[in-house]
Amino acid sequence: ESFGCVNFFFLEFQNRVTRSDDVKKEPQGGSIFKIRTTVFFFIYGFLVLLAFIGFLVWRLRRSKFQARNSKMHFENICQELDGSEDPVPESMKDAPINDKIDYLPYKKNYEIAKENLEKGPVLGHGMFGVVKKGYLKMADPKTEDEQKMKLEVAVKSVKNTYALDQISMLAAELRLMCAIGKFPNVLALVGAVTSELRKGHLLIVTEYIDQGDLLEYVRKHRHLFEDHLVPDKTEPVSYLTPLSAKRKTYHFKNEEGETEKAISQNLDSLTTSDLLSFGLQIANGMQYLSTIPLVHRDLALRNVLLKKNKTIRIADFGMARKYDDKTYYKQSSKEVPVPIRWMSPEAVHNMKFTQQSDVWSFGICLYELFTLGGLPYPTIDNEDIYVYIQSGRRCLQPDHCHVELYDLMKLCWNAKPELRPTFTHIVEYFVEHMKKSAEHVYDFVEDMLRLEAESQRKLDDWIRINRSEASEVDLKSV
Ligand SMILES: Nc1ncnc2c1ncn2[C@@H]1O[C@H](COP(=O)(O)OP(=O)(O)OP(=O)(O)O)[C@@H](O)[C@H]1O
Numbered sequence: 001e002s003f004g005c006v007n008f009f010f011l012e013f014q015n016r017v018t019r020s021d022d023v024k025k026e027p028q029g030g031s032i033f034k035i036r037t038t039v040f041f042f043i044y045g046f047l048v049l050l051a052f053i054g055f056l057v058w059r060l061r062r063s064k065f066q067a068r069n070s071k072m073h074f075e076n077i078c079q080e081l082d083g084s085e086d087p088v089p090e091s092m093k094d095a096p097i098n099d100k101i102d103y104l105p106y107k108k109n110y111e112i113a114k115e116n117l118e119k120g121p122v123l124g125h126g127m128f129g130v131v132k133k134g135y136l137k138m139a140d141p142k143t144e145d146e147q148k149m150k151l152e153v154a155v156k157s158v159k160n161t162y163a164l165d166q167i168s169m170l171a172a173e174l175r176l177m178c179a180i181g182k183f184p185n186v187l188a189l190v191g192a193v194t195s196e197l198r199k200g201h202l203l204i205v206t207e208y209i210d211q212g213d214l215l216e217y218v219r220k221h222r223h224l225f226e227d228h229l230v231p232d233k234t235e236p237v238s239y240l241t242p243l244s245a246k247r248k249t250y251h252f253k254n255e256e257g258e259t260e261k262a263i264s265q266n267l268d269s270l271t272t273s274d275l276l277s278f279g280l281q282i283a284n285g286m287q288y289l290s291t292i293p294l295v296h297r298d299l300a301l302r303n304v305l306l307k308k309n310k311t312i313r314i315a316d317f318g319m320a321r322k323y324d325d326k327t328y329y330k331q332s333s334k335e336v337p338v339p340i341r342w343m344s345p346e347a348v349h350n351m352k353f354t355q356q357s358d359v360w361s362f363g364i365c366l367y368e369l370f371t372l373g374g375l376p377y378p379t380i381d382n383e384d385i386y387v388y389i390q391s392g393r394r395c396l397q398p399d400h401c402h403v404e405l406y407d408l409m410k411l412c413w414n415a416k417p418e419l420r421p422t423f424t425h426i427v428e429y430f431v432e433h434m435k436k437s438a439e440h441v442y443d444f445v446e447d448m449l450r451l452e453a454e455s456q457r458k459l460d461d462w463i464r465i466n467r468s469e470a471s472e473v474d475l476k477s478v
Helices: 002-024 029-081 144-148 164-180 214-220 272-291 345-350 355-370 382-390 403-412 423-437 439-466 468-477
Strands: 117-125 129-137 150-158 189-193 203-207 229-231 250-252 304-306 312-314
Touching (some): 117 150, 164 189, 345 355, 403 423
Antiparallel strands (some): 117 129, 189 203, 229 250
């Protein structure tokens, strides 16, 4: 703009000089013209210089203002990490922790020294974040063996360290994870690096889950799928058969004809038993979260991680405040798994996320499982899904799913949130159903979860040893 103004004055000035020259027609025009031109160029150069200096000063002041602003913002995030000093208001005591996020502190004993954390290859990207593999060294190794010990971890950070709102969201996720604690089907927090938060660096360190997300796993292995649900030919199936009888017309059978088959720990096998086990484990993790209470808001197979022993972890708690903006959902591409397909109608309508809307999403997760990674409402565009659901229509019964499980899905998709089952009911339903038709799968899951609880307890021990405060306490007590 400054340059534009200067140019304008220059043209105007030149016009006037030319016009006055025409009128007066000086006899010694040559030398006077030269003087005028010199004066003009001098003034012009001076103005340009002035504009340039003005521009530099403006830039400097703006960047100083921005730096002061972001410093203040980072300072705020640091203060927020400590949680509000005020007690939680009585009216919010029973509210989900998502609503009480301002009161949740980051527990300082989770702090990890940056130099003890080595970063490895990228494991995956989210919308705003990037997750890398990491190796955590012991904070205070006493022996040579301990010096060599490294814990495999996953390290989450934001893609853009200048995006203050994203760092703020990651900080909120960290505070939520501190409050969640440990449970076999929920991703556990190992620690965080907050020491460089003022420079925009915040790292959340969680346990490393080796097989990535469950959606990708079922999609990759769908060609290997073995359906162990065999229709029982001994039961008459006709139009007149009552529904209750039809429900008993399945039993489990593997290729060798055995009716009892435990889950194969081979990752290159995917069977109905696996699908049932994954469904039960997700319900189990969600039941734990609902007792905190925490509303996940983004329950989908892409946010469930798989370990090589076929146990799962519910992950990605970054949703606490992420979807405040309605425009975020309305993506038109069918390829991108946008949350609208996982959201209950009331969540789409008024952003009301509750445990009941998580239950709806759980029903969609079951659909994803039993379609071996299919997209919910595959023939409907994102823009039309709300109207489709409101008209009472739902996802169709998947091929590999028996009636009892489809019944459960439909219960989860009740238009009235208060009529949907709770996660406690869902777990009971699963357990009862599995004890009846697939007891071996249920026993397997129970055993695996016992082992997982043990391994998370060991992880907790590791974390405790690594906490500087803990080692100080130990030294004092010695
Ligand atoms: N603990 C972990 N262990 C192994 N892989 C992980 C772990 N956490 C995340 N990943 C991988 O990184 C990917 C992205 O993770 P995540 O969804 O948590 O990131 P995000 O940035 O929060 O995504 P979004 O924008 O959807 O919230 C996951 O799909 C998964 O493949």
